[in-house]
Amino acid sequence: MVKTIEWKDNRVLMLDQSRLPHEVIYVECTDYHKVAEGIRKLWIRGAPAIGIAAAMGIALGAQEIIAGNFDELVEEMQPIFNTLLGTRPTAVNIHWAVVRIKKFLQENNRESIDRLKQMLIDESNRILEEDIAVNKAIGEWGAQFIRDGDTILTHCNAGSLATGGYGTATAPMLVAKEQGKSIHVIADETRPVLQGARLTSWELMQSGIPVTLITDNTAGALMKRGLIDLAIVGTDRTTRNGDVANKIGTYTVAVLCREHGIPFYVAAPLSSIDFDMASGDLIPIEERSADEVRTVNGHQVAPEGVNVINLAFDVTPAKFVSAFFTEKGAFKPRDLKKLMREDIDLDSTRLQH
Numbered sequence: 397m398v399k400t401i402e403w404k405d406n407r408v409l410m411l412d413q414s415r416l417p418h419e420v421i422y423v424e425c426t427d428y429h430k431v432a433e434g435i436r437k438l439w440i441r442g443a444p445a446i447g448i449a450a451a452m453g454i455a456l457g458a459q460e461i462i463a464g465n466f467d468e469l470v471e472e473m474q475p476i477f478n479t480l481l482g483t484r485p486t487a488v489n490i491h492w493a494v495v496r497i498k499k500f501l502q503e504n505n506r507e508s509i510d511r512l513k514q515m516l517i518d519e520s521n522r523i524l525e526e527d528i529a530v531n532k533a534i535g536e537w538g539a540q541f542i543r544d545g546d547t548i549l550t551h552c553n554a555g556s557l558a559t560g561g562y563g564t565a566t567a568p569m570l571v572a573k574e575q576g577k578s579i580h581v582i583a584d585e586t587r588p589v590l591q592g593a594r595l596t597s598w599e600l601m602q603s604g605i606p607v608t609l610i611t612d613n614t615a616g617a618l619m620k621r622g623l624i625d626l627a628i629v630g631t632d633r634t635t636r637n638g639d640v641a642n643k644i645g646t647y648t649v650a651v652l653c654r655e656h657g658i659p660f661y662v663a664a665p666l667s668s669i670d671f672d673m674a675s676g677d678l679i680p681i682e683e684r685s686a687d688e689v690r691t692v693n694g695h696q697v698a699p700e701g702v703n704v705i706n707l708a709f710d711v712t713p714a715k716f717v718s719a720f721f722t723e724k725g726a727f728k729p730r731d732l733k734k735l736m737r738e739d740i741d742l743d744s745t746r747l748q749h
């Protein structure tokens with residue numbers, strides 16, 4: 397498994413995913429501005445991975461601050477928070493990481509500034525480690541919904557590269573394989589920047605999971621021929637009613653699944669669930685440069701100056717989701733909000749297969 401991101405020698409190293417699969421090159425970030433640039437330019441992408449990058453960027457930025465006391469430190473850190481929050485709006489994970497770090501700082505406000513700086517590094521590494529454990533748990537719950545011989549459709553990349561490791565949508569596939577089930581994955585190429593073609597197919601081939609790449613517009617035809625048994629995708633932000641923001645084209649997959657009676661599952665770590673947001677129409681949707689659509693791999697494929705709409709994400713209404721795979725179990729969309737509360741018996745709420 398290649399490392400997506402790591403803290404090393406007071407630097408953040410991130411795998412430049414924009415160069416994959418041709419080149420495996422790590423970018424060295426020595427300040428938080430570089431981390432923010434990496435998130436914006438998709439050197440690192442995928443909701444959990446950019447949450448981890450934000451936490452490491454905050455830790456990196458804090459090392460440069462000269463502060464006489466705790467309040468000064470927190471004040472000086474505001475531009476770091478704001479810069480990272482301003483990179484990509486749709487995935488809730490950056491916001492989640494900032495909230496977690498702010499709370500962590502308040503809980504440790506009696507520590508010396510030097511000690512706090514070190515603690516921020518440790519906390520960002522903890523976020524990375526926890527993410528891997530969360531994904532493994534998602535894998536254990538989700539694998540129960542995969543049968544021997546299944547063909548699974550996935551969209552975009554919600555794999556190891558999109559997380560600290562193991563992936564969210566890919567975790568059930570990896571566990572199913574470990575359990576000895578024979579599975580086959582169909583990966584949508586995922587225009588415009590081809591995360592499925594460049595990243596998912598590359599990752600799955602390395603994991604020894606048979607994978608077939610299709611253009612995005614082939615999925616419906618394969619479903620009609622009875623060649624897809626289930627779909628599993630990731631999420632950038634799921635609201636508390638179960639609406640799912642994920643890579644553009646996910647909504648199309650979900651509607652096609654409904655039409656063909658195919659289960660549509662969403663792998664969602666709690667860090668990607670926005671319990672403060674009531675429904676998907678409130679999710680800010682990132683719009684990216686027109687050139688991503690006018691070009692393929694740097695080659696212009698459309699007339700110069702043609703108008704473009706380039707929404708990076710869409711929102712799939714909860715009614716299309718068969719179940720969410722979380723680290724706490726599999727749940728129906730209507731039960732998702734119960735995960736906010738500590739007093740609910742999850743054993744009786746979990747969806748059994």
Ligand code: MRU
Binds near residue numbers: 555631644
């Ligand atoms: O624009 P990207 O590549 O960051 O979009 C990524 C996705 O849409 C993923 O499916 C999502 O972040 C889940 S990653 C576990």
